[in-house]
Amino acid sequence: MSKPEAPALTLITKPMPPTVTPERPCWGVYAGRVQNENGAMLKPGVYWHGYRRTKEDDEAEPSDGSERPLRDEWIASPVFVEARTVNSDDDTAGRLLRLVTDRGEREWIMPMEMLGGSGEEIRRALFAMGAEIAPRQRGRLMEYLLDQRPRQTIVTTSRPGWHASGVFVLPHRTIGGDGVRYQSSGRVPNLYASKGELAQWQSLVAARCLGNPVLTMAVGCALAGPLLSKVGVNGGGVHLVGDSSSGKSLAQLIGASVWGDPGVFAASWDMTKGGLEIEAASRNDTLLPLDEITRADARRIQEMAYALANGQGKGTMTREREGRAKLHWRLLTISSGERSLSEHAAIGGNPAHAGAELRMVDVNAGTRTYRAFDDVHGMDGESFHRALTVAAGQHYGHLGQAFVEKLIAGYDRDEMLKDFDKVRAQFQSDSAQAGRVADRFAVIALAGELAIAYGLLPWPTGTSLKDSQLLYREWLERVGSGNAEDRQILAGIASFIERHGSSRFSDVNASEVESRVFDRAGYWEIEPNRRLYLFNKSGLIEAAAGFGLARIVKALEAAGVLAKRDGDKKRHTKNYRLPGGGQARLYVIDPERLENDGGQP
Template identity: 40%
Template sequence: MNAAEELNQGLLFSDGTHGTHGTASNAGASSCSTEEMAHGTHGTNTVPAAHHPEIERPTFRTYDHPAKTLAGTYAPGVWWHGVKEEKGKAVNYDKRICSPLHVEAVTACEGADFGRLLRFRNTLGDWREWAMPMHLLKGSGEDLRGELLNMGVEIDPDAFKLLNRFIQGQHPKRHVIAATATGWHSPTLFIMPRENIGNGDAIYQSEAANLDDFRQAGTLEGWQTEIGARCEGNPLLMLAVCASLAGPLLYHLQRQGGGFHIVGDSSTGKSSAIQAAASVWGHGEQFKRTWRATGNGLEGIAAQRNDTLLALDEIGEADPREIGAVVYAMANGTGKARASRNGGARPTKRWRVVLFSSGELGLSAHMAEGGKRSRAGQEIRLMDIPARRTHGAWDHLHGLPGGREFSDAIQRTSVTHYGQAGPAFIRALLASGEVDDLPAVLASLCAKYPSGSGQESRAAERFALLGMAGELAIEWGLLPVPAGAAHAAMLELFSVWSGNRGQGQGEDATICASLCEFITRHGDALFSGLSAAAVVRDRAGWWRDEDNRRVWMFTAEGLRRAVPGFDLVRITTALDAAGWITERNTGLYSKRVRVDGFTPRLYHLAPTEV
C-alpha cells in the first residue's frame, strides 16, 4: 500500500521517514482536518480501521483514526512501537503516548527562539495548532504537558519521557519564522495570535497557547453603527477609538508610545470609553485590564499588546508609590533589566503601545496620595484629559435619552461587535500604499497645534498622531463620520489639556508652585525680618519689604527644602525664567547679604503669586 492509499484510508503516521506536512496557521479557532473532511467525520471514531503493513521497530507513529496493522489494532494517537528483551528474547511492545499530535514545522527567529509547530486533536475532536517554544521541554517537560493538557490533549501520565523524545525527534523540512510578540514583524507583515495580516511565513509563538485576547465577534458594520458613528460630536469617544487605531502607526513612524488618562467622577462614562477603545482589537471587557497589577505584570501585558493598545481602567487601584515608574516604562517601551541565575542579563521585554487609562484622580493627584511628586516627563507620557462634558463624558447622545443610556449602549456593543476594526485598519494600511507618506503627514498635522515649549510639542505630536489615525480610518471607510472630524476633536482636546496644564515647561510650573506653597505654609515660622534680631529654628531665610512687595531671601538649603526633588541649578533656572529673582551678583543667581555679622549668599525672590 503506498502513502496516498494510506492517507485515503485515514491513517497518518510519523516514524522519521514518513511524516505529515500541513500549512502553518496560527488561527486558534478549531477546524476539521483534511483527513476528517475526506471521511465526512469530525470528532468521531466511526471510520473503518485502516490497514498497514508490519511496523519497522523501534519507531513513533501518529494515527489520526483507528488503524489495523499486522501487529494489531491501534486507537487514534501517538504510539511508540518498541522492542524490549524478556528472558533473552526480543519482544515487541506498544505504548500509547497521547491523542493525535503532529509536528508540522521547525520554528525559529534569527538563530534563536527555536520551537515546533504542533497540530493536535483535542478531547472534543477539534484540530488546533500551537507554535511551542522548545525550552518548555527542559527538565521533565511539565510546562509543555500543562499547556497541552489545558488545550485538550490527552497524555498518558507514564509516557512523559516518550512525549519529549517524540517531539524532539521530529525534524520537518518546513521552517517557519517564530514571532515572539504581536505586531509588526516586518513592514509588510502584522502578526496576531489568531492570524497574520500581510506577506510572510511566520507564526506567533508563545509559552501559553491560550493567552489570546485578540478575539472577534459580531460584524464590522455592527461596530461602525453602534460605536464608530457615535464618535461624531463626542471628542472623548473619538479619542478612545483613535488611540486604539494609532498603535499600529508607531512602528512606521519610529515613535515611542505614550498615553491619555481620562479623569472624572464615578459613573460619568470613563469606563465605557475604555471599553470602546478595547473593542477595536478584542472583547471590550476582556481586552482591557485594570491598574491593579505589579510593574512586572503590566510589562507582560504590554508585550502582548505590542503595536496596538494597552487599555487600563481605574488608576486608583495602582500603588501610588510605583505608578510614576510604571508610566515611564509603559511609554518608553522597555522592561526592567533582570539577571539570570548565572548572573547574565535576561532578554528585556520591549513593546510599542498607546496607553489609554481612566480614573477618578489624575496622575499627579494619585501620586501625591503616596507622598510622591509627579514629574513633567510622567505627565507628558500620560496626559490627563478631564471627562467634564455636557452629559458626563459625552456631548451628543445620538437620540438616546441620557448619558447613562449612551454609556450602556457603548458597553453592550463593545461585547457583541468587537475585534473587527483593528485588523481591518491594518489591511487597509497595507493596501493603501501610504506607509512611506506617514511621517510627512504627521509633520503637517503637528504644525496646526499651537505649542510654546518642547514638552507641549511632544504632546501636540501625540494628539496629531491620533488625529491622523482617525482621518485615515475615515478615508478608508472604517470610521463612518465626516472627514476632518477626528482632527477637529484632537485639536479641541489638546486645547483643553494645554489650558489645564498652564504655559511653559511643566517642571518650571511645578517649581514655582512648590515655592509659593512653601512660603504660604512656613513664611512666618521659618523666616524673619532681615533687620530683626530673632532666633528661628530650622531657618530657611529672611524677608525684607521694599517697593510695596516682600522679597524672600532664601538660603541654598532652604530653597532645596522648598522645592524637593529638583537640584539647585534647576530650581534657580526656573525662578529666573519666571522673573522672580530681584537681585544677584554678576554671573550668579544669588547675592551676598550681611546678616548678624556674617555675609551668606541668599536668593532674593519676589514671587508674584504669594
C-alpha cells in the same frame, strides 16, 4: 390485481478505515481510525509500530520463515510534528505541533528547551489543550517528539505587533503573510478575541462616539498603536481625569473593544512594575487601557509612567545567573482616575516630575457638557453609558485587525510620513515638551482620519483631527506654554510660600531674631505695594522638591522672578544683614511673578 412490488432495501455500509503498512519498527500518527496489515483496527493517535517478542526471539532466529506477530502501542492522541521553528526574538529552536482533540485541532509551538528535563512541562501543556497520553507511555511520547525531523522551518515570535518581515503578528493570526507564527510564552488569556460583527460595532458604538471628543480620542488612541513605529512617534498615553462614574471607564472600554474583549483586554494599575511590563509587552503596537490610578502604588506611579512611554523593561537574571532578555513594547496607554498623575504621586510623598506628566497627558473627562461626554445622542447620560457598554460587550475585536489589513494593503512609508507631517503641522507648539504632546495627539488624529478614509469609521472626514485639536488646546490652556519643568518649579515655590510664608519666614529688617520661626526657610522684605521673599539655599531646594539648585535658578532667571541681586551679574543672590547680627546671601523672589509665570501645574 397484483400488489406492487416492495422497493428493494439498500444496505448502507460504512467505508472501511484505510490500511496502513508501516516499515516496522517505526512511529506512526493518525488523525482517524486505521487498520494495520492484519486488519486490526487502530484508534486515532501516536503509535509505536513494532513486533511482539516470541520464544524463538529469545532462543534463536526463527528457521521456518514464519511471520513475527505485530505490536502496535498507542502512545497518545494525535500529535503531529509539522515544522521546525526558530524564534526571531532570541534565536531559540522549537517544534510546531498540531493536535487533534475532541475540541478540534489545536496548534502549539513547543520550545525545544522543554525537552531538557523530564518532559513534565510539555505533558502539562498538551493535557491542557485536550491531548490524551497513555499513563505508561509518557516517556515514549518524549522519544517520539525528539525523533521527528520535519523538513519545513518557520519563524516565530513571542512579541505581538509588527515583525521585521513586515507582517503584523497576533496570537491567533498573522496579518499580511503566513511566514511568521506567534509563540506563546505560557497559558495566558486570549487578549485579541473577537465577537459579533464589525458593522454592528460601527453602528452601535462608533456612530455614538461622534460629537464626543473623549470617545473619538479613545478610538484613535487604540488605532494609533500600529502607526507609532511607522511615523517615528514614541509611546506614551493620555490620562482621563474626572470624578467617579463620570464616564472615563466607558472611554477605556470602547478603546479596548477595538482589539478584543473589553473585559479581558483592559488592565489595572493595581500591579507591580514587572507585571506592568508583561501587560505592556503583550499589547505591543496596540493599546494598554489602565483603569483607576488610585489603585496604583503612589510611590512608584511616575516610574511606571516613564517605563510605559520608554518601552523597555528592567533587565533580570535567570536561576543560572544569565541575563534574561528585556521586554520591549511601543504603544499608547489610556489611563483614568479621579486625580492627575502628579496628584497621585504626591500622596506617596513624591514630588511631581514634569517628564512623567508629559508622558501621561491629562485629559478632561469630568467637566464636559455631560461629565465625560459632549453629546449623548438624545438619551440621558445613564442610558447613553449603558447602551455603549452593552454594545461594546457584544461586538468587539474587529476594527483593529481590519485597520492593520488596510494599512498593509496600501502602505507606503513616504506617503505615511507626508500624511503625518500635514496633520502634525496643525498642532502648534512653542517648546520641545509641548511638541512631544502634540506628536501624540497628531498620531491619534492621523489614525482616526485613516480609518475614516478606509471606510472603517462612520464619521465625517476631519472628525478625529478636529476632536484631537480640541483636547490638545484644552491641555495647552491648562498647563500654559513654555518649559514644563520651569512651570513645576515656579508652582512649587508659590505653593511653599502660601503654606509657610508666616511660619518659616520673618522680617529681615527686624531688630531682633524672631524666636517663633523654626526650621527657617528665609525672610521677607516689605516694599511699597509688594512683599519679597528672601529664600536661603536649603529653603529654596525644599520648595522646588526634586530639582537641583542650578535647575531651580535657571527657571527663576527665565521667568524673571529674581527681584534683586548684587552688582555682579553672575550672582543670583543679594547679601543681607540679618536680625541679631551676621550676613547671608539670599535669593530674592517676587511672588507676584511666580503667580503670573508659574501658575498651577
